[in-house]
Amino acid sequence: MGKRYTLDVCGEVCPMPVIKTKAMLDKMGPGEVLEVIVDYAPSKENVKRLAQSQGCKVKIEEGEKIKIIIEK
Template identity: 40%
Template sequence: MSFVSAQELTGDRHLDITAETCPMTFVRTRLALDRMASGETLLVRLRGEEPRRNIPRTATEQGHAVLGEAEAADGIVLLLLRKG
């Protein structure tokens, strides 16, 4: 996983879960990944330490790749995933 600037991250699809709390953060992320084709990328906007730790770990456990992570000035974290 690489840490890059927020401006450098783009994805085929986008998901904003900044208003969600665990476990709904990964439920929404998993549903989005389930609707995608293998190899497509998903840019997830999230907030908070728990989803920042849990989403990359759980996505990796399910066979997806974490391509990058960036933190914006407002505390929002951008996480780029590729569907496995």
């Protein structure tokens, strides 16, 4: 498994979480993992859609905050 990154965008609303996630994914290589932490439900769907559109694997962990685990 490659490097892991964390991006905390709690308190931010779209489109910022998506823009920041895309910027991180563009810098990452295959096999690397990005964990995006959101607290705004529409951001979960938008970030998930972005990652899937780029061919990434996506796993969602729901809790007090939502973790979107993206494997490039």
